[in-house]
Amino acid sequence: MEYILECKALTKRYESNLALDAVDLRLAPGRIIGLLGPNGSGKTTLIKLANGLLTPTAGEILIDGQKPCAQTKAIVSYLPERNALPEWMRVKQVIDFYADFYADFRRDAANAMVAQLGLEPTQRIKTMSKGTKEKLQLILVMSRKAKLYLLDEPIGGVDPAARDYILRTILSNYSEDATVLISTHLIADVEQVLDEVIFLRNGRIELHESVDAIRDERGKSVDALFREVFRVDGRSND
Amino acid sequence: MGWTFREDLPIYSQLVDEMTRAIVSGAYAPGERLPTVRDLALDAGVNPNTVQRALSELERSALVYTQRTAGRFVTEDRAVIAQAREQMAANKINEFLHEMDGLGFTREQIGALLAAQPKKDN
Numbered sequence: 001m002e003y004i005l006e007c008k009a010l011t012k013r014y015e016s017n018l019a020l021d022a023v024d025l026r027l028a029p030g031r032i033i034g035l036l037g038p039n040g041s042g043k044t045t046l047i048k049l050a051n052g053l054l055t056p057t058a059g060e061i062l063i064d065g066q067k068p069c070a071q072t073k074a075i076v077s078y079l080p081e082r083n084a085l086p087e088w089m090r091v092k093q094v095i096d097f098y099a100d101f102y103a104d105f106r107r108d109a110a111n112a113m114v115a116q117l118g119l120e121p122t123q124r125i126k127t128m129s130k131g132t133k134e135k136l137q138l139i140l141v142m143s144r145k146a147k148l149y150l151l152d153e154p155i156g157g158v159d160p161a162a163r164d165y166i167l168r169t170i171l172s173n174y175s176e177d178a179t180v181l182i183s184t185h186l187i188a189d190v191e192q193v194l195d196e197v198i199f200l201r202n203g204r205i206e207l208h209e210s211v212d213a214i215r216d217e218r219g220k221s222v223d224a225l226f227r228e229v230f231r232v233d234g235r236s237n238d
Numbered sequence: 239m240g241w242t243f244r245e246d247l248p249i250y251s252q253l254v255d256e257m258t259r260a261i262v263s264g265a266y267a268p269g270e271r272l273p274t275v276r277d278l279a280l281d282a283g284v285n286p287n288t289v290q291r292a293l294s295e296l297e298r299s300a301l302v303y304t305q306r307t308a309g310r311f312v313t314e315d316r317a318v319i320a321q322a323r324e325q326m327a328a329n330k331i332n333e334f335l336h337e338m339d340g341l342g343f344t345r346e347q348i349g350a351l352l353a354a355q356p357k358k359d360n
Binding site for chain 1: 243245246247248249250276279280282283284285286287288291
């Protein structure tokens with residue numbers, strides 16, 4: 001079996017703080033996977049390691065069998081936690097920018113989604129609301145025909161209409177042989193689109209299971225299980 | 239987006255129930271072509287793999303069949319649909335009786351309560 005993402009004893013230490021502690025993880029292609037855990041559990045660190053934005057302190061991370069490099073970046077589409085679009089650009093310019101950078105960028109798909117969102121090609125990023133910027137960035141990320149999508153907290157706020165838009169955009173654009181990793185702490189909002197979930201706590205994997213198995217065997221939702229597992233958390237962090 | 243799901247059951251089995259209900263009630267007619275996996279997934283707001291699993295289950299129970307290039311269809315075999323409908327009724331009745339047992343009603347009392355219900359004609 002080929003894994004799209006594989007971690008072997010992956011460790012990341014920031015000075016005295018152990019952000020990831022010997023994580024072993026294998027993700028199969030064609031899955032939508034939730035990376036769940038409270039703030040500070042290591043979600044963003046794992047995603048940044050997968051993107052080559054950080055380097056491991058020990059162990060390794062492989063994307064489609066390779067260490068993060070130019071070839072892996074060509075097959076990974078990354079949505080950072082914060083807005084990374086240049087504020088001075090216009091809609092048309094960011095689309096050109098993405099099309100220049102990524103061979104797998106589907107310009108037609110991006111144009112169609114931008115139009116559907118009611119954005120003019122000449123509109124500047126800096127004139128947009130926070131929510132619109134988030135949607136535009138997601139459109140760009142999902143317009144790539146990537147093998148692995150790494151979405152760091154795509155669901156920011158609590159606006160249910162925005163959440164629906166985001167989930168719908170993900171579901172209708174990823175290709176079926178691609179894997180989508182979604183990090184979030186809002187589990188109830190994404191649970192029904194997930195195949196499997198990973199619970200991270202203090203840099204370790206607490207659980208990695210299919211959503212159906214959790215419901216089948218434990219008779220409860222992932223959200224309920226998460227609240228049970230992490231009930232006492234917060235006390236251990238300080 | 240999507241349908242509402244219970245917390246304590248796998249989503250695919252709730253999809254199977256929902257689609258079985260749509261078939262036995264005639265919302266999907268015998269022989270009708272079903273939407274694609276992706277369209278169903280978007281409509282229900284769930285993962286396409288989950289829809290795939292639910293459809294495989296429906297194929298196993300012969301309510302749905304696949305025609306290689308044309309897609310998935312509701313069975314034309316009305317006996318299969320009638321049987322699924324009866325099965326669904328039996329499940330509902332079991333649930334109901336279980337509840338009523340819990341409330342301490344005898345079968346006789348339940349029968350009397352049902353008989354006292356106003357008639358619904360359709």
